């Protein structure tokens with residue numbers, strides 16, 4: 755996929771998340787894999803209103819989150835974690851939203867949020883009666899620290915990470931699978947808090 759095509763997809767997806775209230779202010783960021791070897795991702799630009807993105811508001815980064823082209827927008831401050839997640843998991847797209855439910859759940863369960871016996875787990879790629887634990891890591895401004903915390907708790911069957919007092923990461927084979935998983939997991943986290 756070319757960078758401009760990826761930018762158009764990312765802008766459209768951001769508009770959907772913003773409409774759901776999960777990218778308030780300038781929060782949240784998205785990425786999609788452009789190539790696997792070497793790993794290159796298109797990631798949303800930093801500090802913009804994600805509900806107003808255009809196809810040009812995107813940067814190409816490597817696996818460490820470093821920009822690989824001159825004269826492009828500044829990549830998301832969280833680009834390094836996107837690169838790490840895509841590298842470790844093999845995902846084709848990574849979603850980061852600032853929905854409230856994951857942050858509330860992490861306050862209540864600071865190590866992992868456990869889910870079971872819920873039909874919506876099927877929308878997260880699991881069986882309804884699986885035991886599913888969403889890992890929680892402490893927030894950090896250092897993406898290497900966050901990436902190490904992610905990797906130490908990584909399980910291939912659990913494509914999500916809650917960053918305490920910050921937000922939610924979810925990944926999938928493409929932006930659509932990642933969105934469907936994000937929507938279902940947000941529902942599950944809301945359910946577990948409210949019950």
Ligand SMILES: CSCCC(=O)C(=O)COP(=O)(O)O
Pocket residue numbers: 779780781782783798799800801802829830831832850
């Ligand atoms: C109020 S948003 C704080 C930064 C953040 O957590 C985020 O998701 C957005 O950062 P970006 O650099 O991608 O705009």
Ligand SMILES: [Zn+2]
Pocket residue numbers: 781782783832850852920921
């Ligand atoms: Zn964030």
